[in-house]
Amino acid sequence: MNQNFGKRVRSLRLSRHWSQQELSMRCGISTPHISSIERDKRHPSLEYAQRIATALGVPLSSLCDERTEFQAPKMRNSPDELPLYLQNFILNESAFPYLEAAQRMSTLPEEEASFLTKLIELLAHRDHLLAGYQPDSRVL
Template sequence: MNDAFGKRVRRLRLDRDWSQQELSLRSGISTPHISSIERGKRFPSLEYAKRIADALGVALVALCDDASELRSPKMRGSAEELPLYLQNFVLNEEATPYLEVAHQMSQLPKEDADLLSLVIGLLVKRRYETPVLTP
């Protein structure tokens, strides 16, 4: 790993107007450690690299591979900006599998993500339009 990892972390963090403290809170990694990583003075463990990527909302490869496109996904500033029903959903432990799938979908090329969204929409529509027969 080279110092490009830290530069990419810094770029994405600044794209979101986050301080190092904000990234620290979102990733669970100390602010001094984040600072050292961004300056290329320390290299993160695989676990820390994954936590940083997850906090920034990007695939780990986007931080590690200079050849990969580094695009900053649109993210809200905080969970409080979400409607109350979504805040409750995000905080519910049973929502974790859905949130993990949503994160995976966010890493797909736009065309693939659009297709999956369309299929999910059709399945939901079908579910609510088809009467459920009870024995």
Template sequence: MYESFGNRMRKIRIARQWSQQELSIRAGISTPHISSIERDKRHPSLEYAQRIANALGVSLHSLCDSNAEFRMPRMHNSPEELPLHMQNFILNESAFPYLEAAQCMSTLSEEDTRFLKKLIEILAQRERALSTVNQTL
């Protein structure tokens, strides 16, 4: 019998005794989006499917194929261990673009990461210089 991606994802999440919010935090995907996927109202992109699989600690293949066997490794570092202000930020829907950017940055090569850090540093210096000029006017 065919089992949808969303249903398989829900079963694994529930087996881990996680709320949708906890999976949302771990995957860097908004809670409403997780809910929509579980209810088969939306289908995840390949990137989101991989993020969900990584967060659940299973292979993408085992998440997509209901006949595939998998063993769930023990997971540590629950979001509840984060400071309250970080939990609130992550659960806030407006945090989604930042979480998405952080997820994208975590997949960059070391060379790309150095380049991006340098670019951010240059832009921050420029912004500080412009801010100083505007304050003196």
């Protein structure tokens, strides 16, 4: 991996005015891992490098080859718009499996993602209803 990969990630992230947490949420990689990559303490796997490039909206080659110039497209939906408890969740290392699942889901075709979203909402609603359900002990 190019020694400047982390610096290019950091530069592009900062040019977007994104925090490491925002990049973390967008690519499904934990915030501490993003920090290590930016400081060149860790080198990302090919999969992680591709996730970062996709989240930043640039081709992977533009992060690996310092001769490549790029203009990233505008992005939307900042995690700063999320409730504080979700922002804190993103900061937590244990959030990694959920961030990874969200990243994978974001790459699905819209119809499949919509179906999964509805399914998750139904399951969450069912669990909420069941949590409030108290069987009548007189019946037993």
